[in-house]
Amino acid sequence: MxxxxxxxxxxxxxxxxxxEGLRERAGLVAVELAEAESELERAVITRATLxxxxxxxxxxxxxxxxxxxxxxAGADAGAGAxxxxxxxxxxxxxxxxxxxxxxxxxxxxxxxxxxxxAGQVAxxxxxxxxxxxxxxxxxxxxxxxxxxxxxxxxxxAFAPGGGS
Numbered sequence: 001m002x003x004x005x006x007x008x009x010x011x012x013x014x015x016x017x018x019x020e021g022l023r024e025r026a027g028l029v030a031v032e033l034a035e036a037e038s039e040l041e042r043a044v045i046t047r048a049t050l051x052x053x054x055x056x057x058x059x060x061x062x063x064x065x066x067x068x069x070x071x072x073a074g075a076d077a078g079a080g081a082x083x084x085x086x087x088x089x090x091x092x093x094x095x096x097x098x099x100x101x102x103x104x105x106x107x108x109x110x111x112x113x114x115x116x117x118a119g120q121v122a123x124x125x126x127x128x129x130x131x132x133x134x135x136x137x138x139x140x141x142x143x144x145x146x147x148x149x150x151x152x153x154x155x156x157a158f159a160p161g162g163g164s
Contacts, residue, residue, distance in 0.1 A: 026135075027138065027139060027142050030135075030136075030139040030142075031139065031143060031146065034139065034143065035085065038085050085099070086099060086102055086143050086144060086146075086149070087147065088147050088148055089147055089148035089161070095107055095110075098149070101140070102140055102143070102144060102149075104125055105121060105137065105140050105141065105144065106144055106149055108121050108124040109141070109144075109150055109160060110160050111124075114159070115155070115157035115158060115159040116157055116158055116159075117155075117157050117158070118134050118135075118137050118138040118141055118156075118158070121137055121141065122134050122137050125137075141158045144158075145158065145161065148161055149161055
């Protein structure tokens, strides 16, 4: 005869497995979303630059007009600088080769001296430990893993990878 405890244990195991599967899928969707947002940002910048070049018609500086068009489009003139996609790690690359929003995350893991979970990285960075902040940070960590800058252990902790 099956006890209530055994039934609850089996149910809890099944729910935990489902939660982990959903977290993994959410992480993959977050990576896809970030890549699509980056692609959209590049398209907006390209359109604004093209409009500036076409509008120049021999008047004034193309660079200044491009800045004006970007500002009118609601984009910062330096929107692409330091915020692009994470490059694949190669020998000789360092933190300066990473987009700005990834540098401190990568450096926190490298400086830790051992593997860290996403919540621990948030604490090391002095960030709040709310679920949304930690999940956003986990996305960045997984992006650094996917591009070779960090490695992810089976425990879910992150450690320095090839780029460290």
